[in-house]
Amino acid sequence: MITKNLLFEIGTEDLPPNNLKNFSKKISDNIELNLKKNNVQYSSVINFYTNIRLTFIINNIEEEIYVKEKLIKGPPISQCFDESNNPTKTGLGFSSKYNVDIDKLDKKSIDGKDYLFYKQPEKIIKVSNILPKILEKALDSVEDQKKMRWGDNDTLFIRPIKWILLIFGSENLNCEILGIKTCNYTYGNKVLNNNKIIINNIEEYKSSLINENIEIDQEIRKDKIKKDLIKIFQKNDFDNSIDKNTLEEVTNMAESPHLFLGKFPEKYLDLPKEVLAYVVQDTQKYFLIFKKNKMTNFFVGSSNVKINENIIKGNERVVIPRLDDAKFFIDKDLKNDIFSKKSMLKKVIFHKKLGSMFDKVDRIIKLSIYINSISYNDKKLLVREIAEICKLDLISSMVVEIPKLQGVIGQHYAEKSNKNKIISEGIKDHYLPKNPEDSVPGSKDAQLVSMADKLDTVVGIFLVNEKPTGTRDPLGIRRATNGFLRIILQIEYNLSLTELIDNSAKIIYENTSYFNKQVKQDGGLEDCHQFFKDKLILTLKDNLGFQENIILAVINNEKNIIPYDLLKKIEAVKIIINNPSYKDLFSNAKRISNILKKSDVQVSSEINENLLRESSEKMLYNAINNLKKELELSLNQKKYEVYLKTLNELNDFITAFFAEVMINAEEEEIKLNRLSILSTINNYYNKVANFTVLAF
Amino acid sequence: MTFQEIIFKLKSFWANQGCVSLEPYDFPVGAATFHPSTFLRALGPEPWKAVYAQPCRRPTDGRYGENPNRLQHYYQLQVILKPSPNEIQDLYLESLSFLGIERKYNDIKFVDDNWESPSLGAAGVGWEVWLNGMEISQFTYFQQIGGIECKPVTGELTYGLERIAMHLQSIDNLYEIKWNDEITYGEIYLQNEEENSKYNFELVEPKILIKLFNDMEKECENLLNENLPIPAYDILLQNSHILNLLDSSQAVSSTERQAYILRLRKLSFLIAEKYLEKRKKLNFPLKK
Numbered sequence: 006m007i008t009k010n011l012l013f014e015i016g017t018e019d020l021p022p023n024n025l026k027n028f029s030k031k032i033s034d035n036i037e038l039n040l041k042k043n044n045v046q047y048s049s050v051i052n053f054y055t056n057i058r059l060t061f062i063i064n065n066i067e068e069e070i071y072v073k074e075k076l077i078k079g080p081p082i083s084q085c086f087d088e089s090n091n092p093t094k095t096g097l098g099f100s101s102k103y104n105v106d107i108d109k110l111d112k113k114s115i116d117g118k119d120y121l122f123y124k125q126p127e128k129i130i131k132v133s134n135i136l137p138k139i140l141e142k143a144l145d146s147v148e149d150q151k152k153m154r155w156g157d158n159d160t161l162f163i164r165p166i167k168w169i170l171l172i173f174g175s176e177n178l179n180c181e182i183l184g185i186k187t188c189n190y191t192y193g194n195k196v197l198n199n200n201k202i203i204i205n206n207i208e209e210y211k212s213s214l215i216n217e218n219i220e221i222d223q224e225i226r227k228d229k230i231k232k233d234l235i236k237i238f239q240k241n242d243f244d245n246s247i248d249k250n251t252l253e254e255v256t257n258m259a260e261s262p263h264l265f266l267g268k269f270p271e272k273y274l275d276l277p278k279e280v281l282a283y284v285v286q287d288t289q290k291y292f293l294i295f296k297k298n299k300m301t302n303f304f305v306g307s308s309n310v311k312i313n314e315n316i317i318k319g320n321e322r323v324v325i326p327r328l329d330d331a332k333f334f335i336d337k338d339l340k341n342d343i344f345s346k347k348s349m350l351k352k353v354i355f356h357k358k359l360g361s362m363f364d365k366v367d368r369i370i371k372l373s374i375y376i377n378s379i380s381y382n383d384k385k386l387l388v389r390e391i392a393e394i395c396k397l398d399l400i401s402s403m404v405v406e407i408p409k410l411q412g413v414i415g416q417h418y419a420e421k422s423n424k425n426k427i428i429s430e431g432i433k434d435h436y437l438p439k440n441p442e443d444s445v446p447g448s449k450d451a452q453l454v455s456m457a458d459k460l461d462t463v464v465g466i467f468l469v470n471e472k473p474t475g476t477r478d479p480l481g482i483r484r485a486t487n488g489f490l491r492i493i494l495q496i497e498y499n500l501s502l503t504e505l506i507d508n509s510a511k512i513i514y515e516n517t518s519y520f521n522k523q524v525k526q527d528g529g530l531e532d533c534h535q536f537f538k539d540k541l542i543l544t545l546k547d548n549l550g551f552q553e554n555i556i557l558a559v560i561n562n563e564k565n566i567i568p569y570d571l572l573k574k575i576e577a578v579k580i581i582i583n584n585p586s587y588k589d590l591f592s593n594a595k596r597i598s599n600i601l602k603k604s605d606v607q608v609s610s611e612i613n614e615n616l617l618r619e620s621s622e623k624m625l626y627n628a629i630n631n632l633k634k635e636l637e638l639s640l641n642q643k644k645y646e647v648y649l650k651t652l653n654e655l656n657d658f659i660t661a662f663f664a665e666v667m668i669n670a671e672e673e674e675i676k677l678n679r680l681s682i683l684s685t686i687n688n689y690y691n692k693v694a695n696f697t698v699l700a701f
Numbered sequence: 702m703t704f705q706e707i708i709f710k711l712k713s714f715w716a717n718q719g720c721v722s723l724e725p726y727d728f729p730v731g732a733a734t735f736h737p738s739t740f741l742r743a744l745g746p747e748p749w750k751a752v753y754a755q756p757c758r759r760p761t762d763g764r765y766g767e768n769p770n771r772l773q774h775y776y777q778l779q780v781i782l783k784p785s786p787n788e789i790q791d792l793y794l795e796s797l798s799f800l801g802i803e804r805k806y807n808d809i810k811f812v813d814d815n816w817e818s819p820s821l822g823a824a825g826v827g828w829e830v831w832l833n834g835m836e837i838s839q840f841t842y843f844q845q846i847g848g849i850e851c852k853p854v855t856g857e858l859t860y861g862l863e864r865i866a867m868h869l870q871s872i873d874n875l876y877e878i879k880w881n882d883e884i885t886y887g888e889i890y891l892q893n894e895e896e897n898s899k900y901n902f903e904l905v906e907p908k909i910l911i912k913l914f915n916d917m918e919k920e921c922e923n924l925l926n927e928n929l930p931i932p933a934y935d936i937l938l939q940n941s942h943i944l945n946l947l948d949s950s951q952a953v954s955s956t957e958r959q960a961y962i963l964r965l966r967k968l969s970f971l972i973a974e975k976y977l978e979k980r981k982k983l984n985f986p987l988k989k
Contacts, residue, residue, distance in 0.1 A: 018811065019812075153842060154852070155785050156853060157784035165785075167787065196805065196808075310807070329770075333768060
């Protein structure tokens with residue numbers, strides 16, 4: 006069959022660069038979805054985009070769809086005609102759907118019941134007739150698309166549409182999409198000529214764009230920017246470092262990007278580097294330049310037209326007042342001495358029920374000192390000192406102006422007022438880790454404050470029953486929980502998550518005025534425990550890569566959740582689970598557990614030596630006794646792999662025991678004593694995991 | 702090109718496009734959008750095209766005359782096109798070339814920047830326009846004003862006049878802008894910046910302003926009860942400026958500020974609703 010290619014270009018006003026890649030891909034996916042739904046045969050859909058074009062090319066569309074003759078089942082005859090054999094609403098509904106007379110419909114019996122049938126004749130659908138609807142639907146049904154309106158029409162799209170070019174083969178389809186008439190022309194480079202260009206086919210489209218200096222293919226455009234950057238790097242001996250987000254943005258904001266090297270006065274390098282990055286990279290969308298890993302006063306910008314001296318000068322001129330402004334704020338804040346104004350935090354709200362930042366800081370102090378006392382227990386740590394001032398930069402005019410600089414600015418001000426290095430770094434570090442790629446705070450001091458801050462946020466939100474739902478998580482509860490768990494798993498202390506949550510709740514109850522009046526809602530606390538447990542399982546699984554069945558076998562075996570201890574146990578189980586020499590440990594654990602479950606009597610784990618009868622029984626008992634010390638020692642030292650290895654040495658004795666001994670002895674005393682032996686062993690297993698669920 | 706010539710030229714360019722040439726509003730505003738010719742005229746079905754220059758006050762942006770690029774009192778040139786025409790972006794670019802800013806030799810970017818005014822209950826989709834990296838205009842399609850969906854949609858073009866003058870006169874310090882051939886921007890406004898920065902940051906008396914805010918709010922409600930949305934709107938403008946002053950004096954916390962904004966928004970919703978009702982009673986006279 007003859008196939009044709011389709012060219013579909015939507016010319017718009019400038020598209021938002023942030024999500025452009027996804028947006029274009031989603032439309033492309035939608036096109037494929039709708040082509041398939043309509044049985045249109047094609048080979049591929051390709052998507053291109055620039056800042057003002059969304060282009061899709063569908064290759065090798067078969068012009069016609071052949072639809073075979075088809076029998077369509079209708080309602081039962083009994084419902085289609087009344088007693089006097091006149092057609093009912095149901096009957097007429099079915100016939101009118103296919104636009105035929107009801108008397109012309111077939112009748113057929115299925116399982117003894119008669120139904121109306123419509124025999125749809127074979128037909129041929131011209132694809133060109135259904136393409137407009139397919140494309141319109143693809144545009145319209147992109148999820149999470151923030152649509153807008155413009156002018157005096159009802160069209161909704163992400164940005165105003167200026168033209169829609171639609172060519173099928175070489176035919177101008179001349180139809181309507183989203184209320185806009187399609188055409189057979191495109192526009193050239195907006196900044197150069199902006200002239201109308203008639204397009205007859207895809208080849209013409211491609212060559213016209215090349216003539217206009219437009220690179221429609223985003224990947225080629227991106228590569229070109231990269232190459233140009235590297236050229237600049239090599240020429241000037243700069244480090245080869247390219248910020249991915251900036252690259253994406255620059256690619257998406259241009260049709261034909263030209264790069265230039267600019268600079269700002271060196272004196273601004275004194276500003277905190279995050280402030281420089283904010284101004285130069287985030288705001289102005291320039292590439293930052295590094296030399297030997299140090300930020301320089303150079304930047305690379307991009308232009309949509311050929312570079313001239315004025316463009317470079319203009320861009321350089323913009324950076325200075327912005328940096329000056331940052332300096333203005335910083336100087337003002339330093340004069341203000343924010344660290345002497347703790348009561349100002351009363352004006353900064355944390356949460357309407359959980360109080361101000363002042364209240365939160367008070368809780369962070371209490372909680373971090375508590376965590377220190379049960380972990381490092383080192384009075385020399387500057388926990389209180391960091392906690393007291395870690396939120397104070399929130400009142401600084403620099404952070405009020407640019408909130409994302411919180412922490413960084415506090416650190417900078419603390420350094421300027423000659424605070425201890427641990428304290429000033431702690432201000433920034435107590436926010437860590439924010440993202441999976443961040444490391445945990447460097448100092449023990451900051452780790453404790455970070456844990457307290459995050460725990461207080463999460464527990465607090467659960468106590469006021471505002472746990473995150475779906476995508477709604479305004480206070481970043483999930484992120485705070487993940488950060489908290491990362492630290493607790495890393496600091497190698499056996500902190501009980503259960504106790505930490507309960508203590509944090511206690512501090513919140515006792516120190517938050519909301520709870521003086523309010524009845525405590527302990528349901529929230531229960532949910533909080535479960536939430537942390539679920540997140541811990543996820544962290545162990547997704548971040549640390551453990552198998553879920555091992556994690557569950559360990560974690561579900563514990564009432565008191567101690568993340569670091571769980572981690573050590575999971576690591577040990579992971580090592581032995583695929584080791585054949587441990588096979589019997591798993592099967593014995595299962596067998597013993599089953600027997601104990603069935604026995605249905607209270608079994609003490611006290612074994613009475615005098616009631617031991619058989620030799621294998623005595624040998625097992627002696628073996629347990631001989632290994633006891635060793636087992637306890639490795640358990641106390643959390644050397645779970647050693648512990649399991651020791652436990653594994655009981656296997657032969659257990660096998661012999663089962664071979665020789667009848668558990669259900671006639672004398673009740675003896676039976677119970679034998680169960681006690683098994684119970685003792687079972688307890689040893691359970692110290693690490695519920696092995697029965699892992700047995701082969 | 703002098704500062705005043707830029708205003709003349711832009712006004713004549715847009716007057717030639719059919720815009721009504723208006724004068725600035727006589728109450729303090731934080732942006733030209735607050736001029737009733739924008740806020741009120743964007744409501745309802747009546748078409749509207751206007752151009753005017755508007756001095757704006759943003760107390761927190763004051764820098765005691767020390768920053769070469771920041772002012773607490775500055776000028777915007779506002780163009781309102783309702784409904785927004787299809788070729789609005791091209792018209793804007795033409796107006797720049799009318800000023801001698803050619804798109805072939807300058808990098809002009811439309812940078813995604815949606816607009817929202819919480820106190821006006823207003824929101825729009827749009828861009829900052831960058832000229833060689835410098836923001837010189839704001840370009841917005843109003844989607845909602847005073848809580849009411851805009852239909853048809855108004856297109857708003859706001860030129861930052863000082864920035865454009867700095868580009869055209871190739872200078873780094875806005876105080877050196879030539880207002881005409883004789884006198885500079887600084888000679889007219891430097892003392893104003895120094896004195897008002899001192900007032901905004903150091904001498905605002907919150908108690909007086911808070912009382913004023915409360916009194917004016919009552920006045921506004923009375924006027925709305927009398928079905929007089931236009932004077933009620935004037936009162937809203939004054940309260941909006943009072944809030945900006947409270948902001949610059951750092952007298953209100955972020956939550957208090959939010960509470961004030963909500964009070965303003967409540968009034969702006971009522972004003973928009975009343976204004977639209979009254980125009981409807983008049984059968985939308987500009988809808989010819």
